[in-house]
Amino acid sequence: MTQNPSGPNPYAPPPASAIQLTPQEERSWSIGVHVVTGAAMVLSAGTLGFVAALVVYLMYKDRGPFVRHHSANALNIQLTSLVWGVAVFVFGIVTIGVGWALFLVIPFVAGALHLLGAMAAFRGEWTNPPLTIRFIR
Numbered sequence: 001m002t003q004n005p006s007g008p009n010p011y012a013p014p015p016a017s018a019i020q021l022t023p024q025e026e027r028s029w030s031i032g033v034h035v036v037t038g039a040a041m042v043l044s045a046g047t048l049g050f051v052a053a054l055v056v057y058l059m060y061k062d063r064g065p066f067v068r069h070h071s072a073n074a075l076n077i078q079l080t081s082l083v084w085g086v087a088v089f090v091f092g093i094v095t096i097g098v099g100w101a102l103f104l105v106i107p108f109v110a111g112a113l114h115l116l117g118a119m120a121a122f123r124g125e126w127t128n129p130p131l132t133i134r135f136i137r
Contacts, residue, residue: 019063021063021064026065027066027124029056029060030069031070031121032056033057033070033074034070034073034074034114034115035114035118036052037049037078037114038115042107042111046081046085046110050078050079050082052074053075053077053078054075069126070117070121072136073117076132076134076135077110077114077129077132079133079136080132080135081109088100088103088106113129113132116129
């Protein structure tokens with residue numbers, strides 16, 4: 001097989017990152033990122049939720065603004081949960097164990113925020129979750 005002297009193959013499919021999603025696909029992925037991230041967080045004691053949100057964000061951030069917004073929100077919820085976890089850990093050490101009970105609150109709050117995010121994505125709303133630091137915009 002010879003090389004095309006005029007440049008790249010015009011019949012080659014576009015790269016996956018260049019393929020835009022339809023509005024319905026964007027909504028589906030936006031709902032899915034919150035559901036999967038929340039479930040992964042609960043099932044893995046808070047460790048895999050971040051990975052799920054990061055993978056969806058990196059794969060779909062350039063395929064549509066709605067899915068980018070919601071995947072960034074899911075990632076921000078996970079990063080904020082990490083910050084809360086570190087703060088509770090330090091508080092637990094300073095208070096000699098009194099603050100450790102707050103570790104039980106973090107997954108419930110993060111899960112509720114993912115549920116709110118999934119419901120907003122289902123309705124097609126561009127909301128930002130409360131109690132969340134916006135690390136990624």
